[in-house]
Amino acid sequence: MTELLTSAQMRAIELAEIESGAVTGLQLMERAGRGAVETALAKWPELAKGRHRALILCGPGNNGGDGFVIARRLADRGWSVDVFLYGDGSGLPPDAKTNHDLWLEMGRVSPCAPETIRACERPDLFVDAVFGTGLTRPLPDMLNEVLDVRLMNVWSEAQSIRRLAVDCPSGLNLDTGMVPSDGETAPRVNSADLTVSFHSVKAGHKLALGPVLCGDVRTVDIGLTGPDAAERAMVGTAPDPDRARLAAPEFLHSDLPLRLWPGSMIAKLRGQGHKYDYGHAMVLAGGPGRGGAARMAARSALRSGAGLVTVLCPPDALTENACHLDAIMLRACGDPDAFRQIVDDRVSSLCLGPGMGVGEETRALVAAALAHRRGDRGWRDPAVVLDADALTSFADAPDALFALTHARTVLTPHEGEFARLFPDLAQSSRGQRSKIDVVRIAADRAGCVVLLKGEDTVIAQPGGGASVHSATGARAVPWLATAGAGDVLAGLIAGLAAPETAPDLFCVTEAAVWLHCEAARCFGPGLIAEDLPEMLPKVFSTLAR
Ligand SMILES: NC(=O)C1=CN([C@@H]2O[C@H](COP(=O)(O)OP(=O)(O)OC[C@H]3O[C@@H](n4cnc5c(N)ncnc54)[C@H](OP(=O)(O)O)[C@@H]3O)[C@@H](O)[C@H]2O)[C@@H](O)CC1
Numbered sequence: 001m002t003e004l005l006t007s008a009q010m011r012a013i014e015l016a017e018i019e020s021g022a023v024t025g026l027q028l029m030e031r032a033g034r035g036a037v038e039t040a041l042a043k044w045p046e047l048a049k050g051r052h053r054a055l056i057l058c059g060p061g062n063n064g065g066d067g068f069v070i071a072r073r074l075a076d077r078g079w080s081v082d083v084f085l086y087g088d089g090s091g092l093p094p095d096a097k098t099n100h101d102l103w104l105e106m107g108r109v110s111p112c113a114p115e116t117i118r119a120c121e122r123p124d125l126f127v128d129a130v131f132g133t134g135l136t137r138p139l140p141d142m143l144n145e146v147l148d149v150r151l152m153n154v155w156s157e158a159q160s161i162r163r164l165a166v167d168c169p170s171g172l173n174l175d176t177g178m179v180p181s182d183g184e185t186a187p188r189v190n191s192a193d194l195t196v197s198f199h200s201v202k203a204g205h206k207l208a209l210g211p212v213l214c215g216d217v218r219t220v221d222i223g224l225t226g227p228d229a230a231e232r233a234m235v236g237t238a239p240d241p242d243r244a245r246l247a248a249p250e251f252l253h254s255d256l257p258l259r260l261w262p263g264s265m266i267a268k269l270r271g272q273g274h275k276y277d278y279g280h281a282m283v284l285a286g287g288p289g290r291g292g293a294a295r296m297a298a299r300s301a302l303r304s305g306a307g308l309v310t311v312l313c314p315p316d317a318l319t320e321n322a323c324h325l326d327a328i329m330l331r332a333c334g335d336p337d338a339f340r341q342i343v344d345d346r347v348s349s350l351c352l353g354p355g356m357g358v359g360e361e362t363r364a365l366v367a368a369a370l371a372h373r374r375g376d377r378g379w380r381d382p383a384v385v386l387d388a389d390a391l392t393s394f395a396d397a398p399d400a401l402f403a404l405t406h407a408r409t410v411l412t413p414h415e416g417e418f419a420r421l422f423p424d425l426a427q428s429s430r431g432q433r434s435k436i437d438v439v440r441i442a443a444d445r446a447g448c449v450v451l452l453k454g455e456d457t458v459i460a461q462p463g464g465g466a467s468v469h470s471a472t473g474a475r476a477v478p479w480l481a482t483a484g485a486g487d488v489l490a491g492l493i494a495g496l497a498a499p500e501t502a503p504d505l506f507c508v509t510e511a512a513v514w515l516h517c518e519a520a521r522c523f524g525p526g527l528i529a530e531d532l533p534e535m536l537p538k539v540f541s542t543l544a545r
């Protein structure tokens with residue numbers, strides 16, 4: 001599991017290493033520039049042979065310094081290199097200035113201007129080294145113009161010009177994955193085919209627009225104190241409160257065997273025992289004609305490892321549910337009193353929301369579920385997963401919900417449901433705050449795990465621990481945007497959390513999101529929500545590796 005650093009964390013790591021005397025800034029910059037060139041040539045082997053032409057845009061900070069190193073390294077390979085600088089060479093920070101001056105011994109630096117750039121010969125490689133982690137404000141119009149991918153159209157075969165971004169496509173905020181704009185003009189499109197990042201992935205590579213704008217993101221080891229040990233320590237453990245992590249079986253320099261993650265998060269893949277050892281999950285359903293969502297959640301809970309699963313539904317929906325359920329048990333439960341009679345100490349997870357309906361009845365059942373405690377038979381309280389109508393039922397009084405939620409609760413809103421519970425943290429009110437920032441605030445406020453869905457799903461728990469699952473690039477599953485997919489995810493969390501030996505709820509939730517996406521990938525286009533639980537056995541069969 002890879003750390004997702006913020007710009008400030010990255011700067012602090014660099015600074016500590018430089019101040020310790022272990023390395024100089026100049027050495028780091030050389031490694032960064034060299035790593036960017038090696039990564040680009042490895043990705044595009046046709047550029048590794050022969051002499052080509054590069055156009056390099058350098059900025060006024062150390063990102064620009066990396067650009068000058070790249071210029072020198074490519075010229076050493078016999079390339080023709082045009083270098084442009086935004087800003088004044090004399091104002092560059094020391095290491096960038098040193099590399100600027102070294103480049104001047106080999107070639108020219110021209111001021112960055114659209115007309116002079118357009119007048120250049122067609123490059124094979126376009127390098128964006130204008131801004132990296134130091135972006136502080138929206139790009140000026142002139143830079144927007146030269147970085148716009150459409151500028152490539154002045155040259156023939158524009159689509160075959162490779163675009164390399166150093167640390168990020170300039171203009172992208174590496175903390176939020178957003179492109180700040182001055183509010184007057186819409187930000188232009190600056191995207192790359194390859195983004196080479198240093199030491200570690202940054203949050204902005206995985207959030208919001210980051211994955212779309214960065215293209216293929218590769219990370220180069222520049223010799224800072226290795227993140228590898230820290231990454232290994234993350235597997236299956238509580239998250240670091242300060243550093244977000246990626247919910248994926250990836251280390252920076254290698255992949256993790258799936259049996260370690262997420263395999264070790266799935267109780268039934270390792271243990272022995274009878275069905276009660278794997279827990280009893282209960283899913284509450286809505287009235288007649290509305291039971292499908294809860295049944296899908298229940299099926300997902302049973303497939304993912306709960307020993308027993310029961311659907312609880314209002315008495316008038318019994319016949320409908322009985323017609324659809326076999327391995328899943330069924331009980332009538334229309335109100336909190338019935339709930340308290342049915343739910344015994346063996347019930348280890350509860351899932352509420354899908355298809356329940358919005359209103360007082362649902363609020364009362366949610367309150368009963370959150371008040372349920374296990375007696376002597378359970379060493380910890382049941383996990384309570386709240387989704388869909390269980391969340392929307394509290395739209396008028398979110399604080400009433402947060403007074404009930406506890407550490408064994410997971411809220412699984414999509415952006416709309418999230419905005420109802422946390423209006424001040426909604427997408428339109430986020431400002432400079434990243435999705436990680438706002439989900440952390442939400443988790444603190446609710447006192448429980450919060451999972452905010454999306455292509456960049458963010459999970460946070462009180463105290464700051466946060467994780468991102470990215471369903472982008474090779475893991476993109478647009479067909480997962482289908483009715484009922486969220487209900488299946490809620491059931492998946494309830495199923496994985498049910499066993500007595502299940503890991504803590506945050507870790508279970510991370511694994512559930514990965515499995516959910518993997519099931520969708522396994523099925524492919526054409527997927528409907530019912531298919532997701534049926535794909536789980538196939539996904540589990542890959543986790544022995
Ligand atoms: N430190 C190291 O050891 C290593 C760092 N490395 C590299 O350094 C990069 C970080 O360098 P960095 O901190 O200098 O930031 P960078 O992104 O170059 O920009 C800062 C400059 O831009 C300016 N500026 C910002 N926004 C602007 C805007 N919209 N419009 C106009 N100007 C704007 C800002 O001005 P200011 O806000 O101060 O007025 C400041 O002058 C990092 O991404 C990696 O590539 C690697 O070599 C590995 C070793």
Ligand SMILES: [K+]
Nearest residue numbers: 128131166168
């Ligand atoms: K850049």
